[in-house]
Amino acid sequence: MNAQVHPLPGPRDSAGLSADALIRSGSAVISVEADAINALHSRIDAHFVAACRLMYACSGRVVCSGMGKSGHIARKIAATLASTGTPAFYVHPGEASHGDLGMITDADVVIALSNSGEADELLTILPVLRRQGNPVIAMTGRPDSTLARLADVHLDVTVPAEACPLGLAPTSSTTAALVMGDALAVALLEARGFTAEDFARSHPAGSLGRRLLLHIGDIMHSGADVPRVTAGASLSDALVEMSRKRLGMTAVVDADNRLLGVFTDGDLRRALDDHSFDLRGTAVESAMCSNPKTIGAEKLAVEAARLMESYKISALVVVDNEQRVVGALNIHDLLRARVV
Known part of the structure; x- marks a missing residue:
């Protein structure tokens, strides 16, 4: 005996599937x-x-x-x-x-x-x-x-x-x-x-948790990984330090590790455009930014993202209360931490 095939139930009136009806x-x-x-x-x-x-x-x-x-x-x-x-x-x-x-x-x-x-x-x-x-x-x-x-x-x-x-x-x-x-x-x-921070503590794996709980000190480069040169260093020395540490910039510090300025990829391009600069003979302090944006290690990582976005920069030097350099980070560190 052949098995009887029953059709699947469907709408009685296809007009009910019109856009207006739905x-x-x-x-x-x-x-x-x-x-x-x-x-x-x-x-x-x-x-x-x-x-x-x-x-x-x-x-x-x-x-x-x-x-x-x-x-x-x-x-x-x-x-x-x-x-x-x-x-x-x-x-x-x-x-x-x-x-x-x-x-x-x-x-x-x-x-x-x-x-x-x-x-x-x-x-x-x-x-x-x-x-x-x-x-x-x-x-x-x-x-x-x-x-x-x-x-x-x-x-x-x-x-x-x-x-x-x-x-x-x-x-x-x-x-x-x-x-x-x-x-x-x-x-x-x-x-x-x-508070929002209380909420984040119960959502540590979510984007809100990362934005409200992750601090600069958790993701910054520190110690020997921080690019830095002294004020007397040449542009060539600064370029070598930037290439070695791969953060797109280097801090310029005095003998007590206090921040004097920052030299970035952008500063390098501007120096190269000015043919009066000699990479080996020109001191980095003559081409650096002497009033750079900085941040503290205790600040939230999301604050670094806001600073970078507001001032159209891609890296920050981290300083303590005495303006001593304690770390550095760039936009890629924030991306890896999924803060942005």
């Missing part, structure tokens, strides 16, 4: 979800304040939990809290009933997400959490639900309508819950005085 659908979703978010303004109230205070006073961690799409939102809220100064993690409520409740200590605060407020998995673990003394913050779309009534604090994330035309797929409701979670995280961030 744009109308997409725009309608954004409008519906925007209305859902705007409806949250009135819910930033005493309940919101109570939730923030519970989380702020928490000596343990904030545990976020939810099933299905609410679980995905709970994971994101936990991640946002953790990266903005409020230690947090996610626990799957189904797994919690089979041993993972041991991850939650009596010092923790629990945020339970369920649009209906009737998720069996959450309601199953709720009595255990209450006996253990965990404050519970519920985030639901039904203030009269079981979860809302049993929680210490309820955050109402009711939406006027789902963006799904069938009213079935969680769309506006998950967006509203996510925004409420962001509101909690940012309110706590500001209450803790959390």
Whole structure:
């Protein structure tokens, strides 16, 4: 018997794939979800304040939990809290009933997400959490639900309508819950005085972490790798030092290693254009820049990038408070460090 082949399901009406129809659908979703978010303004109230205070006073961690799409939102809220100064993690409520409740200590605060407020998995673990003394913050779309009534604090994330035309797929409701979670995280961030540098410490591998944590001293050339010549050196000596150290410039220093000026590739080209200069007989101090831009080793690497960009230069000498040369770096060092 020949196997019967069934065609793959497809759109009933190809007109539904017209550009106008697709744009109308997409725009309608954004409008519906925007209305859902705007409806949250009135819910930033005493309940919101109570939730923030519970989380702020928490000596343990904030545990976020939810099933299905609410679980995905709970994971994101936990991640946002953790990266903005409020230690947090996610626990799957189904797994919690089979041993993972041991991850939650009596010092923790629990945020339970369920649009209906009737998720069996959450309601199953709720009595255990209450006996253990965990404050519970519920985030639901039904203030009269079981979860809302049993929680210490309820955050109402009711939406006027789902963006799904069938009213079935969680769309506006998950967006509203996510925004409420962001509101909690940012309110706590500001209450803790959390700074950009604090944020960078939990994101050391990201571009922001590098820009806010990497200092000049971490990437500069130092010691014998710093190009430098004394004021009495010739242009030829300076050229040899620049070629050897490969930074496109050399510092010019006095006998105490204090910076007198900088001689760069550009200065060399200008000297060569002036036929009165003799590479071997002319002292480098007559062609150097005597007022160069410098930076301290304690400064952030991103500040070196700003200086280079602002003054259209490609290298900097690093000096201490006494103007002694302690290092040097160029744009390639910043590129290697992925600061720019």
